[in-house]
Amino acid sequence: MVVELEADSSGIQSSRRVKKFLRHPVFPLVVFILACQVTGEFYPFSAFSMYSNPSSRPMRLYYLADAEGNALPMTTHTGSSPARMTKKFNRHKGDLEDSKKPPPDEEIRARAGNEVLIFLRELSLKRSKKRQLRDSITLVQLSITSKDGEVEEEHKIVARLEAMPEE
Numbered sequence: 001m002v003v004e005l006e007a008d009s010s011g012i013q014s015s016r017r018v019k020k021f022l023r024h025p026v027f028p029l030v031v032f033i034l035a036c037q038v039t040g041e042f043y044p045f046s047a048f049s050m051y052s053n054p055s056s057r058p059m060r061l062y063y064l065a066d067a068e069g070n071a072l073p074m075t076t077h078t079g080s081s082p083a084r085m086t087k088k089f090n091r092h093k094g095d096l097e098d099s100k101k102p103p104p105d106e107e108i109r110a111r112a113g114n115e116v117l118i119f120l121r122e123l124s125l126k127r128s129k130k131r132q133l134r135d136s137i138t139l140v141q142l143s144i145t146s147k148d149g150e151v152e153e154e155h156k157i158v159a160r161l162e163a164m165p166e167e
Contacts, residue, residue: 058143062086062113062158064120067136069155077131078123089116089139089158113139113159121161134164 021027062085064072074082092112096102103111117139124133138161143154 058145061142061144062089062116063140063142065138065140067138069138069140072133072137074120077127077133078120079127080120080123085116085120088119089113092116109141109158114161117159117161121164136163137161
């Protein structure tokens with residue numbers, strides 16, 4: 001009988017230890033780390049599917065540039081992110097492509113880009129005077145492709161919005 005009580009008490013102690021470990025604040029972290037190791041950076045677990053699910057198609061990003069082609073810090077000038085700008089461009093482009101008589105692709109891109117630039121300028125005019133985009137601004141498409149193990153970048157002007165007249 002005494003042996004059974006010792007075995008029983010050690011079983012109770014080990015079950016208490018397990019319960020205590022499961023309630024410990026570190027336990028969810030251990031589970032999270034194990035889950036991350038198992039899933040890795042694969043879509044849909046990665047926020048950056050472009051890295052986890054590469055394709056043969058070029059990856060297109062859009063950025064704001066000044067008249068000389070220098071990239072502008074968009075968040076500083078507009079409070080909007082480059083990702084939001086890319087989504088807005090793609091939405092405008094999709095709306096134009098879905099119309100009954102869609103114009104040629106270059107015209108679709110130019111019109112969608114112009115809409116985005118007008119939107120960004122309006123956002124900038126709501127900010128402090130030194131951050132306003134009054135000069136000429138350009139929407140540039142950056143296409144990134146992989147050919148023969150090399151990464152290639154192509155910058156292409158999509159749309160341009162002329163400078164605002166002086167007040």
